[in-house]
Amino acid sequence: MKCLWIARETPFPADSGDRIYTAQLSESFAGANGELTFIGIADQHTKAPPAGSRIQWKSVDGGRYGTARSLLSTMPLVAAMHATERYRAELRALYAQPWDAIVFDHYASGWALREFQRSKLAQSGRRPRLAYIAHNHEEKVLRAVAADSDAGLIKRAGFWQNYFKVKAMERHMVDTVDVVTAITAEDAAAFTAQSPGIKTLVLTPGYNGRVNESRRIDAAGPRHVIMVGSFRWAAKQDNLRQFLRIADSIFANAGIVFDVVGDMPASLRKELEPGLKATVLHGFVDDPAPIYDKARIALVPEAIGGGFKLKFLDYIFQRLPVATLSDAVAGLPAELREQMIQSPDHAALAHAVVARIDDAAGLDAMQDTAFERARSLFRWSDRGQALLSALAA
Numbered sequence: 001m002k003c004l005w006i007a008r009e010t011p012f013p014a015d016s017g018d019r020i021y022t023a024q025l026s027e028s029f030a031g032a033n034g035e036l037t038f039i040g041i042a043d044q045h046t047k048a049p050p051a052g053s054r055i056q057w058k059s060v061d062g063g064r065y066g067t068a069r070s071l072l073s074t075m076p077l078v079a080a081m082h083a084t085e086r087y088r089a090e091l092r093a094l095y096a097q098p099w100d101a102i103v104f105d106h107y108a109s110g111w112a113l114r115e116f117q118r119s120k121l122a123q124s125g126r127r128p129r130l131a132y133i134a135h136n137h138e139e140k141v142l143r144a145v146a147a148d149s150d151a152g153l154i155k156r157a158g159f160w161q162n163y164f165k166v167k168a169m170e171r172h173m174v175d176t177v178d179v180v181t182a183i184t185a186e187d188a189a190a191f192t193a194q195s196p197g198i199k200t201l202v203l204t205p206g207y208n209g210r211v212n213e214s215r216r217i218d219a220a221g222p223r224h225v226i227m228v229g230s231f232r233w234a235a236k237q238d239n240l241r242q243f244l245r246i247a248d249s250i251f252a253n254a255g256i257v258f259d260v261v262g263d264m265p266a267s268l269r270k271e272l273e274p275g276l277k278a279t280v281l282h283g284f285v286d287d288p289a290p291i292y293d294k295a296r297i298a299l300v301p302e303a304i305g306g307g308f309k310l311k312f313l314d315y316i317f318q319r320l321p322v323a324t325l326s327d328a329v330a331g332l333p334a335e336l337r338e339q340m341i342q343s344p345d346h347a348a349l350a351h352a353v354v355a356r357i358d359d360a361a362g363l364d365a366m367q368d369t370a371f372e373r374a375r376s377l378f379r380w381s382d383r384g385q386a387l388l389s390a391l392a393a
């Protein structure tokens with residue numbers, strides 16, 4: 001099929017969960033279909049796609065709109081930032097071509113769906129099949145961000161305003177397209193409950209990153225735990241603040257070092273660092289392997305933000321046992337959940353880590369079993385073929 005994939009940006013470097021999911025799913029789809037045209041914004045930080053890609057990459061120059069301008073839009077903040085005049089012009093030219101299928105990646109491409117609905121292609125007798133690639137059930141996630149945030153009154157008001165905009169855009173996308181994909185079965189069920197009769201497809205992430213084929217957790221090794229992520233999104237920052245407020249002193253009293261690895265604003269580091277006792281904020285690290293190798297347990301303490309956590313796969317394939325909040329394991333098969341330390345809240349999670357960190361043999365058995373079970377469960381090629389089949393049906 002002649003297919004067009006519309007995203008917020010060219011997803012390289014693939015240095016966040018959203019970008020990894022977009023890059024790998026689109027490449028997998030291109031491999032199954034034989035061709036794909038991908039369009040997204042490129043800026044000064046964008047890197048070239050990997051050699052050998054089967055995708056025709058089209059980059060929109062000129063960057064994004066600023067936050068102040070985007071806040072005044074009737075669209076959600078992220079959508080308004082990417083709906084630039086250059087991007088609109090590029091899409092008008094693309095919509096003048098015949099397409100068999102068009103994929104709208106992320107709710108922030110909802111503006112591009114509205115552009116499509118105004119095009120002659122949408123009114124023609126050969127309307128392409130349409131898919132919405134959901135990265136979360138965004139209405140649910142953004143409501144939690146607004147309700148649970150510790151931010152000040154003005155910022156929380158902004159979160160609520162953005163929530164209502166996201167809710168309207170996401171519901172419009174779900175009700176307009178032919179296929180809605182979800183990263184978890186829970187998200188798919190939520191979409192179906194809101195819009196009975198829609199066609200949903202669950203596409204959990206695959207994995208093709210670094211694999212540690214052999215690793216043993218030794219009682220003589222360092223008593224470190226690790227958390228890896230990107231802390232640019234407000235929800236991720238609130239998660240980190242809330243967890244450190246509780247866990248840092250608990251870990252310090254137990255003699256545990258907590259390594260936090262990932263890009264974060266300088267303002268967040270300046271806010272957090274002075275009060276930390278057990279936690280080391282490493283920032284972005286080109287190769288986190290040496291920090292992984294020192295850790296006995298990897299943490300996923302995210303109370304805010306839904307969807308499948310790609311970091312679970314990074315941890316499992318680095319042979320790290322995982323300690324997580326029970327609400328964060330959505331989308332994971334039951335046989336993997338069984339091999340994780342699960343707790344209901346941040347305090348219980350921190351205390352569970354302290355209780356288990358010196359059980360080297362138990363932790364080693366946990367990581368080994370999870371690794372072996374995950375080997376056959378997360379192939380990206382299966383995801384691209386499933387999306388192709390859904391669009392071709």
